[in-house]
Amino acid sequence: MGKVVASASMSLDGFVAHENNDPGRLFDWYEVGDVEVVTASEPASFHLTPTSADYWRDWIGQIGCLVVGRLLFDITDGWKGQHPLGVPFVVLTHEPPADWAHAHTGNAHFVTEGIEEAIARAQEIAGERTVALAAGTVAGQALGAGLVDEVAVDLVPVVLGSGHRYFADVDPAAVRLGDPTTIIPSTRVTHMVFPVER
Amino acid sequence: MGKVVASASMSLDGFVAHENNDPGRLFDWYEVGDVEVVTASEPASFHLTPTSADYWRDWIGQIGCLVVGRLLFDITDGWKGQHPLGVPFVVLTHEPPADWAHAHTGNAHFVTEGIEEAIARAQEIAGERTVALAAGTVAGQALGAGLVDEVAVDLVPVVLGSGHRYFADVDPAAVRLGDPTTIIPSTRVTHMVFPVER
Numbered sequence: 094m095g096k097v098v099a100s101a102s103m104s105l106d107g108f109v110a111h112e113n114n115d116p117g118r119l120f121d122w123y124e125v126g127d128v129e130v131v132t133a134s135e136p137a138s139f140h141l142t143p144t145s146a147d148y149w150r151d152w153i154g155q156i157g158c159l160v161v162g163r164l165l166f167d168i169t170d171g172w173k174g175q176h177p178l179g180v181p182f183v184v185l186t187h188e189p190p191a192d193w194a195h196a197h198t199g200n201a202h203f204v205t206e207g208i209e210e211a212i213a214r215a216q217e218i219a220g221e222r223t224v225a226l227a228a229g230t231v232a233g234q235a236l237g238a239g240l241v242d243e244v245a246v247d248l249v250p251v252v253l254g255s256g257h258r259y260f261a262d263v264d265p266a267a268v269r270l271g272d273p274t275t276i277i278p279s280t281r282v283t284h285m286v287f288p289v290e291r
Numbered sequence: 292m293g294k295v296v297a298s299a300s301m302s303l304d305g306f307v308a309h310e311n312n313d314p315g316r317l318f319d320w321y322e323v324g325d326v327e328v329v330t331a332s333e334p335a336s337f338h339l340t341p342t343s344a345d346y347w348r349d350w351i352g353q354i355g356c357l358v359v360g361r362l363l364f365d366i367t368d369g370w371k372g373q374h375p376l377g378v379p380f381v382v383l384t385h386e387p388p389a390d391w392a393h394a395h396t397g398n399a400h401f402v403t404e405g406i407e408e409a410i411a412r413a414q415e416i417a418g419e420r421t422v423a424l425a426a427g428t429v430a431g432q433a434l435g436a437g438l439v440d441e442v443a444v445d446l447v448p449v450v451l452g453s454g455h456r457y458f459a460d461v462d463p464a465a466v467r468l469g470d471p472t473t474i475i476p477s478t479r480v481t482h483m484v485f486p487v488e489r
Binding site: 105106107236244246250251252253254258259260263264265268269270271272273276278279280281283285287 | 303304305434442444448449450451452456457458461462463466467468469470471474476477478479481483485
């Protein structure tokens with residue numbers, strides 16, 4: 094089975110978005126370069142530095158399935174069934190939407206049994222490829238349950254002060270990280286990957 | 292005048308200590324190497340990797356004065372008048388201690404007028420050398436007041452979950468950071484320095 098990786102852009106003080114879900118300046122690095130990256134849906138493209146583009150392509154090239162929470166699903170309307178990365182996604186939710194307009198795409202899978210089931214389902218879908226977890230509640234629950242292999246942090250030199258935290262709802266004692274295996278400085282971001290010690 | 296630099300070991304989620312002031316595993320990197328670093332007072336020495344030792348010596352070699360808050364002063368009893376780095380320090384406090392047993396060393400200077408006065412006094416003492424700020428309230432107030440040139444973060448791969456934050460009491464809008472000018476991976480720490488944009 095493939096790796097399970099949590100990934101998000103994070104402020105220097107540990108937040109992945111403002112309280113109102115606005116990412117603020119956390120996504121500046123998606124528009125500071127000359128390399129156009131075309132995506133499967135809106136936004137149709139963004140513009141990375143060559144360094145970030147290389148890192149980005151390596152990262153998305155390995156993803157076989159995403160696991161997201163219900164909040165992100167609702168905010169994006171499930172990307173209308175087409176995630177920008179062009180991969181299927183598992184939505185962890187207490188109750189699947191009854192009449193979701195984009196269910197016909199077949200890319201969204203709803204799991205109600207909890208984080209372990211959600212990741213197991215995503216691993217079935219992903220096969221040997223990576224399962225990527227959205228930061229926030231999903232990543233926090235997965236970390237707490239010992240289900241994460243790597244924590245990828247796109248560390249952004251901003252201070253948000255408050256908002257949604259990367260490591261929300263995590264029992265700190267349950268999370269032991271190793272030294273970063275990847276540190277790639279770019280513009281308005283440093284790409285870092287921390288292995289989870291078992 | 293010398294630079295004003297905030298510096299601290301920080302967890303990946305932005306904390307510099309637990310709520311009870313215990314640093315937890317944040318200081319592990321002070322004892323994971325073979326290079327003994329002798330200090331002017333307790334602890335008498337610690338043991339860094341060669342990489343961290345080089346970074347450490349560069350850093351303390353430039354410090355001319357520290358600015359600390361009353362909490363840290365009280366916790367350490369003002370290092371009994373001898374800070375481990377062997378430098379004088381300015382204590383920002385509402386009321387200086389009346390009969391402090393170690394006042395005779397002359398290394399402690401008490402300022403009651405606020406953060407601007409505390410840094411101005413420290414800069415007088417430091418001359419062309421760097422004024423170092425303790426993370427927490429002092430660094431937060433100084434950042435908010437636009438008085439900091441660089442934010443040094445010894446980024447430790449641990450999650451604390453709660454505790455004292457590096458960027459406490461900071462108005463996020465007042466803090467604009469640039470991309471790190473220093474990124475030095477070591478063992479149980481990545482040494483990073485972020486310039487403050489004016």
